[in-house]
Amino acid sequence: MALPTSRSTDASTRASRHVSRRASRRASRHVGEGITAPALGPWGRIGLTALALFGLLPVYWLFATAFMHRTDVFAADRPLFPVHPTLENFRAFFDDPALLRALGNSAVVSTATAAVSVLVSGLMAYSLSKFRYRGRNAIMVMFLLGQLLPGALLLVTLYLMFSAVGLLHTYTAVVLAFTTFTLPLSAFLLKGIIDGLPGELIEAGRVDGLSNTAILFRIVFPLITPGLVTAGMFAFMRAWSDLLFALTLAGPDRQTLPVGLTTAFIHEGAADWPALMASSVVTSLPLAVVFVALQRHFVSGLAAGAVKG
Amino acid sequence: MTITTDPPPVRAVDRTPRAAARPRSAGARDRTFGFMLAAPALTLFLVVAVYPLLAGVATSFYDQSLIRPERRFVGLDNYTAVWPDFVDRLGTTLVFSGLATVLPLAVGLALAVLLNARLRGRGLLRGALMLPWLLPGVVVSFLWAWIFNDSYGVLNHLLSGLGLPEVDFLGRPATAMLAVVIAKTWNSFPWVMVVALAALQSLPREQLEAAALDGATRGQRFRHVSLPHLAGPVALVAMLEFIYNFGSFDMIFVMTGGGPGTSTMTLAVSLYRYAFTEFSLGRAAAMGVLWLVSLSVVCAGYFLLDKKLESR
Numbered sequence: 345m346a347l348p349t350s351r352s353t354d355a356s357t358r359a360s361r362h363v364s365r366r367a368s369r370r371a372s373r374h375v376g377e378g379i380t381a382p383a384l385g386p387w388g389r390i391g392l393t394a395l396a397l398f399g400l401l402p403v404y405w406l407f408a409t410a411f412m413h414r415t416d417v418f419a420a421d422r423p424l425f426p427v428h429p430t431l432e433n434f435r436a437f438f439d440d441p442a443l444l445r446a447l448g449n450s451a452v453v454s455t456a457t458a459a460v461s462v463l464v465s466g467l468m469a470y471s472l473s474k475f476r477y478r479g480r481n482a483i484m485v486m487f488l489l490g491q492l493l494p495g496a497l498l499l500v501t502l503y504l505m506f507s508a509v510g511l512l513h514t515y516t517a518v519v520l521a522f523t524t525f526t527l528p529l530s531a532f533l534l535k536g537i538i539d540g541l542p543g544e545l546i547e548a549g550r551v552d553g554l555s556n557t558a559i560l561f562r563i564v565f566p567l568i569t570p571g572l573v574t575a576g577m578f579a580f581m582r583a584w585s586d587l588l589f590a591l592t593l594a595g596p597d598r599q600t601l602p603v604g605l606t607t608a609f610i611h612e613g614a615a616d617w618p619a620l621m622a623s624s625v626v627t628s629l630p631l632a633v634v635f636v637a638l639q640r641h642f643v644s645g646l647a648a649g650a651v652k653g
Numbered sequence: 654m655t656i657t658t659d660p661p662p663v664r665a666v667d668r669t670p671r672a673a674a675r676p677r678s679a680g681a682r683d684r685t686f687g688f689m690l691a692a693p694a695l696t697l698f699l700v701v702a703v704y705p706l707l708a709g710v711a712t713s714f715y716d717q718s719l720i721r722p723e724r725r726f727v728g729l730d731n732y733t734a735v736w737p738d739f740v741d742r743l744g745t746t747l748v749f750s751g752l753a754t755v756l757p758l759a760v761g762l763a764l765a766v767l768l769n770a771r772l773r774g775r776g777l778l779r780g781a782l783m784l785p786w787l788l789p790g791v792v793v794s795f796l797w798a799w800i801f802n803d804s805y806g807v808l809n810h811l812l813s814g815l816g817l818p819e820v821d822f823l824g825r826p827a828t829a830m831l832a833v834v835i836a837k838t839w840n841s842f843p844w845v846m847v848v849a850l851a852a853l854q855s856l857p858r859e860q861l862e863a864a865a866l867d868g869a870t871r872g873q874r875f876r877h878v879s880l881p882h883l884a885g886p887v888a889l890v891a892m893l894e895f896i897y898n899f900g901s902f903d904m905i906f907v908m909t910g911g912g913p914g915t916s917t918m919t920l921a922v923s924l925y926r927y928a929f930t931e932f933s934l935g936r937a938a939a940m941g942v943l944w945l946v947s948l949s950v951v952c953a954g955y956f957l958l959d960k961k962l963e964s965r
Contacts, residue, residue, distance in 0.1 A: 382871060384770045392767040395760060399782045402839060405807055406796050418805055468694035475687025483691055490702050492893075492952060494900020496921040497941045500712060500934050501705035503719075524701045527694060556686045585789035587903035588921075592929060602791040606907055609795060617799050624792040631787050639780070 410434070410622040417618050433622030443623065445597075446604030449515075450584055451630075453600055456519045457583035458576040461526040466572060468527075469534035470564055474546060491528035495588045498524065503592055513595025521589040526579035533578070537571035538564065577634045584631060601627045706945075713938035720932050731939035738923065739943045746919040749834065749905070750898035756838040758891055761845025762883075766875075768846070769853045779850070786843035794907035797836035798823060826916035829909050833917055837904055845890055852886045853879060892955045899948060920944045 384392065409417060410433055411426040437443055472484060498521075506517040541564065549559040565572065590600040599607075605623055713731055717724035768779055785793070800808050801822035809819040822832045856879060864874045902921040905911065911918035911926065918926075920940065927937035 382770055384767065384772065388767055388770065391763065392772075395764050395767070396778060396782065398760070398839070399764075399785055399842070402796055402800060403781075403784050405800060406792075409799065422805075422810060424807070464694045464697060467690040471687045471690035475684060475690070477684040477688045479688070480691075483695060486703070487694075487698065489952070490698060492896050492948070493702060493706070494902075494921060494944070494948070496900060496902055496924045497709065497945060498702060498705040499924070500928050500937050500941065501708040502701065503928070504712070504934070505705065505708070520697070520701050523697060527698060531694060556683070560690075581787075585791075587791055587906070588925070592925075602789055602903075605795070606791055609907065610910070617802070617805065620795055621799065624788075624795050628788050628792050631789065632784075635783065635787050 406621055406624060409618050410625045412618050414616070414618055433618045434626070436616075436619045437623045437626055443601070443604055443608075446599055446601045447626070449594070449598055450600040450602075450627075453515055453518050453522070453590075453594075453598075454580045454583040456515065457522040457526055458580040460519060461523050461530045461579040462572050462576040464523070465527050465530035465575065466534055466565065466568075467560075468531045469538050470560055472531070473535045473538040473541075474543070487528040487531060490524070493524075495525065495586075499588065499592060502589070506593060512593065513598055515598055517593045518590060518598060518600075519583075521593055522579075522583045522586060525586075526582050529582075530575040530579055533575050534568065534571055537568050541567060574638060577638050581631055581634055709938045709941050712934055713942045715935050717934045717938075718932050719928070719934060724935075727935065731935045732943070735927070735936050735939050735943070739920075739940060741915065742918055742920050742923045742940075743943075743947060745830075745915070745917065746899060746921075749830065749837075749917070749919055750895050750901070752830075752834045753837040753841070753898045753901070754891055754895045756834060757840075757842040757845050757894065758887070760838060761842040762849050762887065764842065764846045765849035765853060766879075768850060779846075782846065783843045785839050786841065788840070790840065790903035791907055793836055793840045794904045797832065797839070798908050801832045823909055824913055826913055829913055829917050833905055833908050836908060837898070837901070840904070841894060844894070845887070848886050848890050849883055852883050856882050888958065892958060896948070896951060896955065899951060 408424070408426055411429045411431075412423075413426075413428055413430050413432070416423055416427065468483075472480060502517075502521055503512070506512040506514075506521075511517040511520075545563055545567070546559055549563050554562065584600075585602065586600070587602045587606060590603045591606070594600060594603060601623075605620070605627065609620060714726060714728060715724040716727045716730070764782065768775060768782075772778075788796075800806055803809060803819065803821040803824060806822075808822070813819055820828060822828045860878050861874055864878050869877065900921055901919065902925065905917050905919055905922050906925065909917045911922040924937050924940045924944070927933050927940055
């Protein structure tokens, strides 16, 4: 693509020089890539194929079964792909009032968890990043360690506690319990992002006479909106996927989709595998949507989670 | 886990004209404001994590049931009752978390190295290989329970197609553990892959080129340049993965429920059973305390390793 100005002067030589420069740049990049990203040999290709199949075939099987007729799935000469694709398994999901209610519960609980953890951890992240006070390090260490606590460990007391104050089997109990795990990750993710904001921005706000609160809501939060969205989505994903707390604290009316599916699965011994796979697809879909929206921030978010615990 | 040494505190306030008049009080006010920002998170965390942890220790000394309101102090009885179980479950948990850490690490690292190569459709493949990590634990469990199903599972279908004997993977102690570990591996290798890929791509190109100019072969470049660069992030992921696996509940609970027998009964599943199948909260809490102690040992190891890596 020649530059627009090239047409007014000596277009052809300009363009050709441009092309050749581009070609040489490409060549040099290839030499460099040979070192940083070498081509794969035959063994590399075999290994990659094998591992990629390990990663992808189960996903294929999930979808394939979800679209298969029950008669095909349980036939002796079972096909390995949906020869007569059907939506009957998905219809079974959407005809089941209990599962629909679980879907609704999942949406409510996960959204609320995301909202609470973003707000609360956003405030905390700003505090940890830009303020110095006694006990700040203690708070950080506590949250870092807290993130390593297994959920089952808190289960008994959470159950007794919520039962004592009459919160058992409510949305509130489930959201509060989920927040235990979403809070530290969100807080450290956001702290990392706020650390990157230059102090001059806040200084400028002060010079302009903005209050502390105004600086937070008019300067800091707007600037880190992508980070807030990422943290919210991570919290949403964790809440959506949790089994343990939802299983014990939510009760029959507030149970989320993973619980609804699990209890059905365990009680009925999963006679109806295709329906279960279809339900699994429905359960996973929101996360796929979130993932696509999140993709750009994904790696840095995961890496932050890894490094910061 | 790095507690970063932060840049010097923001003293912006001291330089503004308004603050200059009352520097000390403004600074104190700022610190108070800063603390107040952390207060909601702190309160929440104290209520839903720290308090339950401490109260759990107290519960472990009581005979307390889910189906009776009153409780009775029993001293160390709960501990002596659960001790044999704990030892057994700890072993199972260590086997599970060890295998479920090492295998994803191997798969994830191999994929990161292979996907770092020049390759058509590389981006697409990377994206698609994130799917296993994305799926909720219960979905992963259902999917693999279905694959491993003894009478209709696709794996046995393929085995018999090859003329091999069919195996009741989830119904036999030896294979049940392996089946859960494979499912868990499938679920968590993408995390390792992403972190290792990020590390590989942040590798300073000059170092690799310089090594190449000095005549280092591909293998040597990988061993002496890429690998040291990978070691830090990957070791941290490994430790975290181990700790998460140590408390992992959903996949084992759904796939095997701890069985057959107690062959896959990890601490998390065991604690759940004490509390919600046998209704014995005191014993569950005692199990939790013993668990916490063993987890602390793991964490201590983690911090020692972290220090070692940081001082390098």
